[in-house]
Amino acid sequence: MKKWRVLSIFLILIIALAACSKKDTPEDRLASYTKLWKDAEFTKMYEGYLSDASKDVFGPDEYIDRTTKLYKDLAITDVQIKFKNPDEDKKYKKEDQPEFPVQIKMETVAGPIEFEKKVMMTYGKSGEEENWFVEWDPSFNLPNLTMNDKVGVSKLPSKRGEILDRNGSPLAINGKGYEAGIVPEKFNEEKDAERLAKILNTTPDYIKKQLNQSWVKPDQFVPIKKVASTQNAIVEKMIEVPGVTYTQVEMREYPYGESLSHLVGYIGRINADELEKVKDKGYKETDLIGKRGLEQLLDEQLRGEDGARIYIEKTNENAEKITIAEKTAVDGKSLSLTIDADLQQKTFKAMDGEAGTATAIDPKTGEVLVLTSSxxxxxxxxxxxxxxxxxxxxxxxxxxxxxxxFAATYAPGSAIKPITAAIGLEAGTIKPEKGYTIEGKRWKKDESWGNFGVTRVYTPPNPINLKKAIVHSDNIYFAMEAIEMGKKTLIEGFKKFGFEKDIPFSYPLRASQISNDVTIGTEAQLVDTSYGQGQMLMNIVHLASSYSPLLTNGKMVKPVLFADETKSEIWKEGLISPENAAILRADLREVVTKGSGKDADIPSVKISGKTGTAELKSGQDKRGKENGFFVGYQTDETAYIMAMMIESIEDNGGSGYVVKKVAEVMAE
Known part of the structure; x- marks a missing residue:
């Protein structure tokens, strides 16, 4: 029994020793090598799999360091290596040098690279180990690459999409600018550095730092700062300084400048915080990115995608460049807006630097022709x-x-009264012919209101009906009618006109609100809301749009900003009957001919509209700042409804100050 046990152990040991002594085949070694290759384990590949002959020619610097750098510079990823094993188990002798066709595929900054390489395996000894090793050369990394060749990557820049107005006028284009610079041998650093710094809005220290860079030569142009093509005054001043000149460079241009700055925005060098948010979308630290407005909102659409070319510069006499991979640049998409740039500029100029906002909207199509902030x-x-x-x-x-x-909301004041009137007319609580006898400039319903009361500016002759109330902007009339309507009717009416809902517009705008919590708690808040005070806030685009049902028999179309958007798409409908709309249109014309909008009664064009003044009280019953509004349109052939708001008009004649500005824009 013991003999058999000893014999069994002996046989097991023989089998184990035989297994341990089994050598890897060339295929086994190549499979292990390619696995490391896929994982970019270059040190392990070099130390454990390269033949001594290859190591004698290509040291760690050439193999490990250069390959690592190559993979980084070319952004090589997703490496795939395939080779086909012989159909049958093949026996190899130590003196054999078998070759295996290997298919190599990788993704790079310039797109995929795919090539075939024959890999030779040799049997040898490396240190204490005898095994099969890879005969390596640089063409494993890129096809036909030799040790002395140079690998280069050139960027193929894409063009950023441009932004145009409805008539093709450029709002944001890939134009030209200037690179201000110095020729050192002609420039007196001690005498003129401070002078030039003031002109270019920089510092003398910065100028000196640029001039003292290691590469600078006396007769060589040294860039200092870029100057926009619109800054001709700066260019003229700087070239008066001896040694200062400029070159023309490609630059994003905004031909309409300030008038469209909030809408169009601008681009600039990406910062660290921005890069962190978008680095997974292909952005790099050298990229430009939209900073404000449409340039920011639609940056991915406008920016395009740069291309790249990977090439090998051969070491022969002709220094031939062989393209290995190339990805063509894809230009960004250009956009056309519904904006009329000339009308926008005219509107902005009329606002004359006053704090405010304005918009102009085609009531039939919803096209926004003006959208400016001042x-x-x-x-x-x-x-x-x-x-x-x-x-x-x-x-x-x-x-x-x-x-x-223009993206914010403001209390609209009396500019909301035509909408309140439309709600009351449709509810049947407002009778156009019904008149109230109202005495004095202050009124309150009863003593339950305490110190609260409603005041008015004008005291038209009694009785006060709808027409007089609109023409003379009578708060007391609208307070009385609001009480007649009640909270529910007024809230539901404003909601039908789009309050408390996001404005369906391509540019993000703050939604208009009836109140902070969509309720009206007291009668005081009810009457305040009826004439655009209390907690009511309204966006300027929504304000202009809300007048369109008076001109389109009850329909409010969605405002649109881009030329390729669907026009005349209904946002709200059934807001007012044709008969009631006609009543309000007649009243709005008389606002201009007989009432608070007289400054728009100009000979060149007939204008209808409504004024508004919103009081921003600094304390109970204390007069504070006032924002002035005017919403107007051409009476006969309405091309657009314009809504304008100017802040702090309390010392400029009230809302009439705004009326003059709108009339200036509409004047032919």
Whole structure:
């Protein structure tokens, strides 16, 4: 029994020793090598799998360091290596040098690279190990690459999509600018550095730093700062300084400058925070990115996709460049807006730097022709990099030129009264011919109101009916009618006109609100809401759109910003009957001919509209700042409805100040 046990153990040991002594085949070794290759384990590949002959020619610097750098520079990923094993188990002798066709495929910055390489295996000894090893050369990395060849990557830049207005006028284009610079041998650094720094809005230290770079030569142009093509005054001043000149460079341009700055925005160099958010979308630290407005909102659509070319520069006498892979650039998509740039510029100019906002909308199609915020900033300055001091100045300006007012909401004041009247007419609570006898400029329903009361500016002759109330903007009349309507009717009516819902517009706008919580708690809040005070807030685009049912027999179309959007798409309908709309249109004409909008009664064009003044009270019953509104349109052939708001008009004649500005825009 013991003999058999000893014999069994002996046989097991023989089998184990035989297994341990079994050598890897060339196929086994190549399979292990390719697995490491896929994982970019270059050190392990070099140390454990390269033949001594290959290591003698190609040291760690050539194999490990160069290959690692190549993979990084070319952004090589998803490496796939395939080779076909012989059909039958083949026996190899130590002196054999079998070759295996290997298919190599990889993704790079310039697209896929695919090639075939024959890999030779040799048997040898490396250190204490005898095994099959790979005979390697640089053509394993790229086809036909040799040790002395140079690998290059060239960027094929894409063009950013341009933004155009409805008539093809350029709003944001790939134009030209200037690179201001110095020829050192002609420039007196001590005498003129400070002078030039003031002109270019930089510092003398920065100029000196640029001039003292290691590569600078006396007769060589040294770039200092980019200057927009619109900044001709700067160019003229700087070239008066001896040694200062410029070259023309490609640059994003905004031909309409401040008038469209909040809508179009600008681009600039991506910062670290921005890159962190979008790095998975292919952005790099050298990229430009939209910073504001449509440039930011539609950056991915506008930016395009750069291409790249990978090439090998051969070491022969002709220094031939062989393209290995190439990905063509894809230009960004250009956009056409419904904006009329000339009308926008005219509107912005009429606002004359006052704090406010304006829009103009075609009531039939919904096309937004004007969308501006005032005051503004020059996007051409921002695209070249605005200085910290200038940005600080803009930030601290009390008129807030960086604030986009057309995206915000404001109490509309009496500009909402035609909408309140439309709600009452449709509900049947307002009878156009019914008149109230109202004495004095202040009224309250009863003593339950306490100190609260309703005041009016004008005291037209009694009785006060709808026409007189609109023409003379009588708060007391609308307070009485609001009580007649009741909270439910008024809230439901405003909701039908689009309050408390997102405005269906391609540019994000704040929704208009009836109140902070969509309720009206007291009669005081009810009457305040009826004439656009209380907690009511309204966006300027929505305000202009809400007048369109008076001109389209009850329909409000969706406002549109892009030329390729569907026009005349119904947003709300059945808001007012043709008969009631006609009543309000007649009243709005008399606002201009006989009432608060007389400053729009000009000979060149007939205008209808409604004024509004919203009081921003600083304390109970204390008069504070006032925002002025006017919503107007051409009476006979209405091309657009314009709504304009100017802040702090209390010392400028009230809402009539705004009426004059709208009339200036509409004047032929």
């Amino acid at each position: 005051p503004a900033f020059d996007p051409n300055e921002f695209v070249i990099g605005v200085s910290a001091s200038h940005y600080d100045k803009l930030s601290k300006d009390p008129l807030q030129p960086l604030l986009n007012r």
